[in-house]
Amino acid sequence: MITVVGNLKGGCGKSTISFNLAVWLATAGIDVVTFDLDPQATLSDVAEVRAEEEILPEIKVFRPESNPTKMMKNHDGEMIIDVGAANLWAMRQAIAMADRVLVPIPPSQADVWSTARFKDIVEETVATKEKQPEIVMFVNRADTHPGVRESAETLEALHTLKGVRVLDTRIHQRTAYRRSFSEGRAVFEQSKTSKASIEFLELAKQLYPDVNF
Ligand SMILES: Nc1ncnc2c1ncn2[C@@H]1O[C@H](COP(=O)(O)OP(=O)(O)OP(=O)(O)O)[C@@H](O)[C@H]1O
Numbered sequence: 001m002i003t004v005v006g007n008l009k010g011g012c013g014k015s016t017i018s019f020n021l022a023v024w025l026a027t028a029g030i031d032v033v034t035f036d037l038d039p040q041a042t043l044s045d046v047a048e049v050r051a052e053e054e055i056l057p058e059i060k061v062f063r064p065e066s067n068p069t070k071m072m073k074n075h076d077g078e079m080i081i082d083v084g085a086a087n088l089w090a091m092r093q094a095i096a097m098a099d100r101v102l103v104p105i106p107p108s109q110a111d112v113w114s115t116a117r118f119k120d121i122v123e124e125t126v127a128t129k130e131k132q133p134e135i136v137m138f139v140n141r142a143d144t145h146p147g148v149r150e151s152a153e154t155l156e157a158l159h160t161l162k163g164v165r166v167l168d169t170r171i172h173q174r175t176a177y178r179r180s181f182s183e184g185r186a187v188f189e190q191s192k193t194s195k196a197s198i199e200f201l202e203l204a205k206q207l208y209p210d211v212n213f
């Protein structure tokens with residue numbers, strides 16, 4: 001299955017989520033490859049740190065020069081594709097081949113607006129396709145303070161968008177995501193029982209219900 005992780009705005013967590021999902025799948029014994037189609041190459045960088053630290057399982061990351069469309073057609077296992085708006089052409093190419101598009105959204109009005117635009121781009125890109133990819137949205141970087149309303153408001157706004165699946169699992173803004181990432185580790189490799197780990201494992205299970213982790 002091809003999962004494209006995308007959104008228009010920078011910093012919504014595409015690379016963090018792509019990396020953590022790839023490690024989760026690989027740890028579960030699934031044959032997974034990732035494509036880093038963003039010129040910033042964050043996913044490639046984190047995989048390099050992981051390789052330097054000799055952390056297993058290794059995460060395979062392919063860059064645009066590796067002819068991703070051909071590889072996507074030929075790989076049987078799971079594929080996770082990190083796309084950024086900096087390369088709109090690559091983003092559209094990947095979306096055109098996707099089985100699903102996973103959209104992390106920080107809780108703010110500006111992010112809701114740009115996400116609606118991104119949804120339009122996805123729909124335009126696949127308009128002539130026989131099989132449409134599923135569009136799955138979830139809130140990332142939610143505030144951990146219960147008094148802050150933005151996450152609930154963002155979720156409400158996302159629920160009004162037509163033709164998307166909105167996950168109720170939220171990923172919160174937690175230092176564990178940043179810290180583990182900078183060490184080349186998935187958040188659940190640092191601690192299996194941290195809040196970050198528990199919520200990420202729930203997200204992964206929702207996205208891949210058939211995988212035994
Ligand atoms: N849930 C989270 N909690 C805390 N920090 C997070 C979380 N998700 C992402 N971050 C941090 O936010 C920053 C942006 O995340 P990331 O690089 O994954 O986003 P991106 O969408 O790939 O950004 P870009 O558009 O620049 O490629 C990083 O410093 C990352 O560590």
Ligand SMILES: [Mg+2]
Nearest residue numbers: 014015038042
């Ligand atoms: Mg990125």
